[in-house]
Structures are given as structure tokens and as C-alpha cells.
Amino acid sequence: MSVGGEESTGPVPPGSAGGPRRTEELMEALFDVPLAALRRPVEPRLLDEALAAARFAPSAANLQPWTFVRVSQPRTVSIIAEHALSSLGLPLPNHRNEALAEAAHLVLVCLNVLRAKCRFGDRGLELFAVQDVAAAAHTVRLAALERGIASHWVRELDLAALDEALGLSPRLRLQAVIAFGQAPDRQLERPPRLIPSQFVRVEGEPLGAAGSPDGTGAEEGRS
Amino acid sequence: MNHPAIDAILRRRTVRDFRPDPVPYELLELVVRAACNAPTSGNLQPWEFYRVVTPSVRERLVAATFGGYSRTAPSQAWLADAPELLVVCCDPVRTTARYGEDGPRYARLDVAAAIENMLVAATALGLGSAWVGGFREAAVRQALGLDPDLEPVGIVAIGYPRTEPPAPYRLPVADVLREV
Numbered sequence: 001m002s003v004g005g006e007e008s009t010g011p012v013p014p015g016s017a018g019g020p021r022r023t024e025e026l027m028e029a030l031f032d033v034p035l036a037a038l039r040r041p042v043e044p045r046l047l048d049e050a051l052a053a054a055r056f057a058p059s060a061a062n063l064q065p066w067t068f069v070r071v072s073q074p075r076t077v078s079i080i081a082e083h084a085l086s087s088l089g090l091p092l093p094n095h096r097n098e099a100l101a102e103a104a105h106l107v108l109v110c111l112n113v114l115r116a117k118c119r120f121g122d123r124g125l126e127l128f129a130v131q132d133v134a135a136a137a138h139t140v141r142l143a144a145l146e147r148g149i150a151s152h153w154v155r156e157l158d159l160a161a162l163d164e165a166l167g168l169s170p171r172l173r174l175q176a177v178i179a180f181g182q183a184p185d186r187q188l189e190r191p192p193r194l195i196p197s198q199f200v201r202v203e204g205e206p207l208g209a210a211g212s213p214d215g216t217g218a219e220e221g222r223s
Numbered sequence: 224m225n226h227p228a229i230d231a232i233l234r235r236r237t238v239r240d241f242r243p244d245p246v247p248y249e250l251l252e253l254v255v256r257a258a259c260n261a262p263t264s265g266n267l268q269p270w271e272f273y274r275v276v277t278p279s280v281r282e283r284l285v286a287a288t289f290g291g292y293s294r295t296a297p298s299q300a301w302l303a304d305a306p307e308l309l310v311v312c313c314d315p316v317r318t319t320a321r322y323g324e325d326g327p328r329y330a331r332l333d334v335a336a337a338i339e340n341m342l343v344a345a346t347a348l349g350l351g352s353a354w355v356g357g358f359r360e361a362a363v364r365q366a367l368g369l370d371p372d373l374e375p376v377g378i379v380a381i382g383y384p385r386t387e388p389p390a391p392y393r394l395p396v397a398d399v400l401r402e403v
Contacts, residue, residue, distance in 0.1 A: 115314070171271075
């Protein structure tokens with residue numbers, strides 16, 4: 001329905017054009033693009049739009065316990081890069097991740113400590129808010145991808161040490177760093193995914209009986 | 224009639240003249256604990272308390288206050304001699320997350336209730352207190368280095384009173400209690 005020449009902004013009914021299918025395509029296209037492929041900057045406005053999409057993520061008691069900090073100072077980038085770890089969580093031989101330092105944009109994903117705790121105590125802080133912030137971060141990445149912005153969830157960081165080095169407010173707790181950049185022109189190979197029969201189970205039915213889109217539960221062969 | 228809570232509420236006065244004796248930390252903690260037990264929308268507890276312990280911060284905070292109705296009036300210099308100064312802040316973003324545009328109003332109401340609890344608790348503990356609302360918010364923010372989420376709502380001065388202020392006039396209950 002169009003009102004006053006504008007498209008309705010109401011919820012998209014499930015199954016309608018532009019609804020779930022589009023979402024699923026985006027989800028399928030979302031993966032960690034290598035940091036080295038995220039060097040081309042995007043308009044900060046577009047990235048801010050994507051960050052704003054965090055408000056659509058679900059959260060316990062609707063507390064929305066997240067704060068995103070779009071990094072703009074080279075010194076902050078440098079501190080983040082200095083706190084990079086190897087994939088085993090060990091210090092890098094050169095104590096710095098150059099690819100991280102050269103990513104076009106970095107965003108600190110933080111948890112708002114008191115907002116997380118106020119209704120649920122430590123359970124809110126250590127469990128619900130961690131889940132909520134992860135959901136918000138994922139929502140942001142999807143919204144970014146829709147705007148042609150690829151991303152990489154940087155996991156190999158000493159978050160506690162980085163939190164301290166950045167001198168973040170005690171009201172915030174760093175949960176993740178996400179690198180963003182203009183999506184690469186060339187198609188990157190999507191990492192392999194488990195097929196549904198490998199991870200969807202129905203109680204009381206044999207393993208692999210459910211979950212595959214074609215309903216056969218057949219596994220993909222290995223080439 | 225022996226109702227300690229009512230007694231403390233009725234005995235509370237605004238105290239602006241304190242003895243220099245320090246306030247034991249245990250008592251201060253009790254006062255803040257009383258604040259944290261105020262009623263709060265959705266149990267969101269949107270309050271934070273900044274105890275001023277750095278002399279330069281205290282100076283800047285006092286300079287950010289003003290007396291009377293004019294924001295350019297001289298600062299409330301008596302605050303400089305209060306043994307304890309607590310800036311009570313609210314986090315309207317927390318309540319907005321849950322209640323939308325009504326959130327900031329709820330947050331300020333909650334914090335006001337928390338401040339009242341502080342004043343009553345201080346009285347019950349033999350302390351004097353004053354709630355100061357005349358301050359330039361931006362200057363207080365700057366003096367304390369507050370997070371952008373936080374809003375300073377009141378400065379609470381606490382200490383042992385040098386003298387007991389007389390009871391001010393209060394409207395009689397019959398004038399303010401109406402039946403509909």
C-alpha cells in the first residue's frame with residue numbers, strides 16, 4: 001500500500017516478495033571476508049546506517065544492552081592491532097596484525113554493563129547480554145552487507161587487555177571488534193557450511209531424518 | 224507513636240553548614256544503599272553516583288553551581304566545605320530501551336526517589352544533607368567526565384550538621400489532600 005507517494009514501512013508478511021527470501025540470501029552471502037580484502041573504505045554514513053540496524057536485534061527484557069563505537073582515530077586502530085593474537089590465542093610473533101591496522105573501518109562492539117545487569121544481575125551480564133550483543137552485531141553485519149559493505153568479526157584479540165588499553169568507560173565491556181570495508185569486486189569463495197541434516201535433529205527420529213531442504217536428509221558427497 | 228522512617232522523613236532538613244568531621248565510609252555506603260532501594264520502573268535502577276574525592280574536581284563542580292533562579296548567579300560556595308559531595312546521575316538511555324519516549328521521564332523520577340532515600344537515610348544516621356539542583360549541566364558533565372549516556376540530576380552534600388536548621392513552613396495536609 002502506498003500512502004502519499006511513499007511505500008508503506010509496515011512489517012513484511014512472511015512469504016511475501018522482498019521478505020524472508022531476501023533475508024536468507026543475505027544470510028547466505030554473509031561470511032568473514034579476509035581482512036586484507038577490506039581495505040577499501042565506504043561512506044561512513046552507510047556504515048552508521050548499518051550500525052543503527054542493531055536496534056532491531058532481540059534482547060532480554062528489551063534492554064538492548066549494546067554500544068557500538070565506530071573507530072575514527074588512527075591511534076585507536078594502532079592499539080587494536082597491537083592486541084591481536086594468533087588463531088590459537090597466543091601473541092603474534094610481531095605483536096601486531098598489519099591486516100587489522102589496514103582494514104578500512106573498525107567498530108568496537110561493547111556491552112553496556114549496568115543495562116545488562118539491572119534486571120537480571122550477573123546472569124544478565126554474563127549470559128543474556130552476551131547473547132544479545134552477539135545478535136546485534138550479526139544484525140549490523142547483515143545490514144552492512146545489504147549496503148555493499150563486507151565485514152570480518154575479529155576474534156583473535158585479547159579483549160580484556162584491549163579494553164584496558166583503550167581506556168573504555170567501566171560502564172562498557174568490549175565484546176568484539178568488527179572490521180568493515182567495501183565488498184570485494186571479485187566473488188570470494190564462501191566457506192563450507194554443514195548441511196542441515198548434520199545439525200538439525202528431530203527428537204525420536206533417526207539422525208539425518210530432518211533438516212535438509214529437500215527433505216531427504218541426504219548428505220552432500222565429498223569431491 | 225514510634226515510626227523511625229516517618230520520624231526521619233519529618234526531621235530531615237536541608238543542611239548547608241557542616242562540621243568538618245569526616246563521614247565514616249560505612250555510613251556513606253549505607254546512604255547509597257538506601258538510594259539503590261528506591262522504587263524504579265521495570266527495576267531498571269537507572270542511577271549512578273559519583274563521589275567527589277579529587278580536590279580539583281570538587282572545585283570545578285562547585286563552580287558549576289548557581290544559587291537562586293539565575294544560571295549566572297554566583298556559585299553555592301558553601302558546598303566546598305561539605306565533607307561529602309555525591310553527584311547523582313541518571314541513565315535515561317536504559318529506560319528508553321524499555322519504555323521508549325517515556326523512558327527519560329521514568330529515569331528522572333526514579334533518580335529523584337533515590338535521592339530522597341539518601342536524604343532520609345542520612346537523617347536517620349544522624350547526618351545532615353542537602354539536595355542541590357542549581358548547576359550548569361554541561362559544566363558538571365565536563366568536571367566529572369561523564370559518559371554521554373549519563374545525565375547529572377542532583378548534587379547531594381552530606382556531613383554532620385553544625386546546627387539544626389529550623390523546620391520550614393509546610394502546607395497543612397488539609398490544603399493539599401483532596402478527594403475526588
